[in-house]
Amino acid sequence: MSLRQTEEIEMAAYQAGDVEALGRIYEQLKQPLYLFIYRYTRDEQLSIDVVQDTFIKIQQYKQSFSPEKGSLKNFLFQTAYRIMIDKLNRRKKWYRLMPFLKPEDPQPANTEDKLTVQQAISSLPEKQRAVILLTYYHDLSQAEIAQMLEIPAGTVKSRLHHAISSLKNMLGGDYL
Amino acid sequence: MNQDPFKHEEQLKTFLDSYHVDIPEFQTEKPGKWQRVIQWLATPVKNPLDPLVETVRSYSLAGTLPIVLGLVIAVLT
Incomplete structure (x- = not known):
């Protein structure tokens, strides 16, 4: 069984009410999600926030996932990408208003x-x-x-x- | 369309492969609001006075500021 099939089975179980399935999905996909966000932003705390927010969103909109539209990985990455862009845009606005709040460059x-x-x-x-x-x-x-x-x-x-x-x-x- | 774009880019691949990231341990749940505020307050930021430190401007500012302040106080009193 491919990884994609396993993820879809877990998601179907979660949509059907198996709460523990979300934990298994989290364990499987939190690392790739974190890596993508971190490599994009080089900001550890922001990357953690985005991964956590993504899984909160998934809980709220679990029924909007459909395997016919694409893989679960793609669905999660899309959600995370949107959250990340929103956060980065909000940050840019703040830094324009208050430039002294800008954090130091990554180590x-x-x-x-x-x-x-x-x-x-x-x-x-x-x-x-x-x-x-x-x-x-x-x-x-x-x-x-x-x-x-x-x-x-x-x-x-x-x-x-x-x-x-x-x-x-x-x-x-x-x-x- | 989906032909591997890195097929003939062995050196670039080696270079990209060297990007390792240490993944910290974190939970599904976000920390509480207060903890997030504390984390935000503890985030290091750039010193806004950096441009004034150890520059010609800082010396001239240090030299003229007491005079300017003295004049302002004299005018006000």
Whole structure:
């Protein structure tokens, strides 16, 4: 049985009233969700908040999931992405009003490679960043990403192409 | 359309693979409001006075501020 099927069975059980199924879904999907949000924002507390809010939303709207529309993973990632963008937009407004509330830049990482890959991904435009993270680290298809980000599949393809080119240009030199 | 875009990008793949993240332990439930307020208050922020510290401006400000304040107090009293 594939992972997707297992997730869908668990979700069907949760929709039918098995409360413990949500815990199993949480254990299975909280890590990929956290990784996506963290790599996008590089903010640990925000990433935890988004994962928790996503599961609160899932509890409220559990009946709106339907396997015919897409996988549970895609459904959760879409919900998390929307929550994250809302939070980031709200933050930007606050920081514009009160710039002194802006937190310090994320701590530099221990190793040189890690620091470079973090910086490289963070410096990509937000739209390209989401596409490359979802494609490379989360193995989502371009059709799934298009559905999740609510953009045409062609746009996903071009953003991915630009993201790869930008990364290659940024990293250039000795590494690539 | 779904041809692997990283197929011929071995070095880029190696580079992206080096992005490791330590995942902290956290629960499904969010902490209470007070705890969140405390966490927010404890978040380190940039010092808003940083641009004034150890710059030419800070020296001129330190030099002129007492005079300006003295003048203001003299005018007010």
